[in-house]
Amino acid sequence: MLKIFNSLTRSVDEFVPIEHGKVRMYSCGPTVYNYQHIGNFRTFFFEDILVRVLKYNGYEVKYVMNITDVGHLTSDHDEGEDKMEKSAKEKGMSVWEISKYYTEVFLKDVKLMNILAPDIYTKATDYIEEQISMVKCLEEKGFTYITSDGVYYDTSKFPDYTKLAQLDVEGMREGARIEFSEEKKNITDFALWKFSPKNEKRQMEWESPWGIGFPGWHIECSAMSNAILGKHFDIHCGGIDHLPVHHTNEIAQSEACTGEKYVNYWLHGEFLNMGDEKMSKSTGKFITLQSLIDEGYSPLDYRYFLLMAHYKKKLKFSIEALDSAKSGYRNLLSKLASLKKSENGAVTDATILDGFKSKFLQAINDDLNMPVAMSVLWDMIRSNSISAKDKLELAADFDNVFGLKLIEAVEKPEALAEIPEEVSILAAKRLEAKKSKDFKLADEIRNEIKTLGYDVVDTKDGFSINKSSS
RNA sequence: GGCGUGGUACCCAAGUGGCUUAAGGGGAAAGUCUGCAAAACUUUUAUUCAUCAGUUCGAAUCUGAUCCACGCCUCCA
Numbered sequence: 095m096l097k098i099f100n101s102l103t104r105s106v107d108e109f110v111p112i113e114h115g116k117v118r119m120y121s122c123g124p125t126v127y128n129y130q131h132i133g134n135f136r137t138f139f140f141e142d143i144l145v146r147v148l149k150y151n152g153y154e155v156k157y158v159m160n161i162t163d164v165g166h167l168t169s170d171h172d173e174g175e176d177k178m179e180k181s182a183k184e185k186g187m188s189v190w191e192i193s194k195y196y197t198e199v200f201l202k203d204v205k206l207m208n209i210l211a212p213d214i215y216t217k218a219t220d221y222i223e224e225q226i227s228m229v230k231c232l233e234e235k236g237f238t239y240i241t242s243d244g245v246y247y248d249t250s251k252f253p254d255y256t257k258l259a260q261l262d263v264e265g266m267r268e269g270a271r272i273e274f275s276e277e278k279k280n281i282t283d284f285a286l287w288k289f290s291p292k293n294e295k296r297q298m299e300w301e302s303p304w305g306i307g308f309p310g311w312h313i314e315c316s317a318m319s320n321a322i323l324g325k326h327f328d329i330h331c332g333g334i335d336h337l338p339v340h341h342t343n344e345i346a347q348s349e350a351c352t353g354e355k356y357v358n359y360w361l362h363g364e365f366l367n368m369g370d371e372k373m374s375k376s377t378g379k380f381i382t383l384q385s386l387i388d389e390g391y392s393p394l395d396y397r398y399f400l401l402m403a404h405y406k407k408k409l410k411f412s413i414e415a416l417d418s419a420k421s422g423y424r425n426l427l428s429k430l431a432s433l434k435k436s437e438n439g440a441v442t443d444a445t446i447l448d449g450f451k452s453k454f455l456q457a458i459n460d461d462l463n464m465p466v467a468m469s470v471l472w473d474m475i476r477s478n479s480i481s482a483k484d485k486l487e488l489a490a491d492f493d494n495v496f497g498l499k500l501i502e503a504v505e506k507p508e509a510l511a512e513i514p515e516e517v518s519i520l521a522a523k524r525l526e527a528k529k530s531k532d533f534k535l536a537d538e539i540r541n542e543i544k545t546l547g548y549d550v551v552d553t554k555d556g557f558s559i560n561k562s563s564s
Numbered sequence: 565g566g567c568g569u570g571g572u573a574c575c576c577a578a579g580u581g582g583c584u585u586a587a588g589g590g591g592a593a594a595g596u597c598u599g600c601a602a603a604a605c606u607u608u609u610a611u612u613c614a615u616c617a618g619u620u621c622g623a624a625u626c627u628g629a630u631c632c633a634c635g636c637c638u639c640c641a
Contacts, residue, residue, distance in 0.1 A: 263637095
């Protein structure tokens with residue numbers, strides 16, 4: 095039985111799908127105006143784990159992720175610039191080029207982290223009609239009003255507005271860091287449709303019943319999820335930051351328009367912190383996946399790092415912590431590789447195997463407790479009463495959830511990559527020296543090989559060469 | 565000002581009333597092995613869970629107070 099923490103109820107609830115055996119799920123993807131940083135990837139990773147756990151439990155999953163390429167404003171309560179347009183201006187490219195470029199980088203990074211692609215990626219600009227008709231629907235039902243700069247949602251008309259995030263609207267007003275627009279009726283009201291500036295031609299703008307403009311940021315998710323998954327579906331997830339505003343607004347829009355319950359389970363991933371503070375794009379303090387790769391880390395080292403913590407807890411990122419994950423991951427792979435070579439040994443007692451399997455299942459089904467699942471993997475690998483073959487099979491089975499490419503890595507270890515001939519010859523010479531007990535020469539040759547960037551390691555009947563770890 | 569998290573070994577991090585006198589990984593130390601080194605294997609590494617009170621037969625886990633750190637109420641995964 096799968097249990098997950100539902101932000102709506104604020105408790106760990108048993109997961110019961112709307113339709114037996116099937117799950118419809120939506121998550122808020124990237125806004126493609128800049129690179130995604132490793133904190134963003136923590137959330138995409140968490141959603142990936144959720145999908146994998148659902149599939150491991152036998153559910154058929156229909157998974158949609160959006161790509162925001164319009165309407166996401168820089169700040170100021172619907173008064174800032176559009177992030178896409180701003181980024182395009184700064185880089186001297188068209189918004190469409192910006193969108194294409196950052197989407198491609200995102201897709202590449204996602205793949206490197208072995209995050210399974212959703213069934214459908216939806217772009218906000220591909221669903222303008224749907225967004226307009228949802229705004230119309232809200233207008234007809236009396237949830238909107240028009241100001242000088244757009245069509246707004248009147249949150250006071252939706253009684254359950256504060257439910258998801260348990261917002262204290264009065265308290266917000268007192269400490270608000272920013273004055274809110276005079277034209278807004280309530281501090282929490284938000285734009286559904288924004289008018290293009292009178293004196294400026296936007297690159298992205300569309301005709302609408304209210305005038306030329308572009309959709310507000312929140313409406314895209316309501317419109318697209320509705321179009322693809324229907325009015326009422328199972329799971330909606332995203333980063334924790336989306337809970338008080340974006341997801342709260344989505345519920346208000348969707349439920350006001352359809353009159354039905356929107357989503358059954360809301361899941362939110364916590365932030366990755368740099369030291370004690372969150373990693374954030376607006377402060378410029380962030381790390382991309384590519385920069386980790388440039389530093390000599392594998393994207394899967396980072397994945398292993400993420401598996402060590404629960405998704406609902408803040409995680410401190412540091413090079414030290416990443417290094418320990420890297421070591422842990424490499425150790426794991428070398429253990430598995432040596433299992434591959436070893437004799438199979440005795441047949442394993444089935445009850446022992448089942449014990450590990452059920453511990454694993456219990457961990458992943460307990461609100462995706464990956465740290466515990468990882469400890470089950472390690473205990474299993476260190477166990478004395480399981481044959482090498484069974485260990486590898488179980489590891490492969492668990493890896494359907496972990497996504498660490500454990501078996502691929504064992505099949506073709508990268509250490510065997512290309513050893514230059516020069517190094518091979520030296521190593522052979524060293525073996526000769528060793529055989530004639532000229533250990534001084536042997537050590538000299540080993541040092542020489544070391545300076546070429548390789549390590550020679552003695553084995554029972556010879557040696558093996560590995561690239562020095564950086 | 566309001567709302568909300570969290571403080572567990574040298575580091576990362578599970579555990580949220582008895583099964584645990586606190587998982588797992590990294591690191592460190594000792595031993596076996598080895599010409600040496602590495603790897604591998606074995607063992608060790610928190611009588612203690614920010615602090616102080618309290619509830620309980622029993623608390624890291626519940627309650628209260630205190631200290632500290634962080635997030636949200638501007639955009640953000």
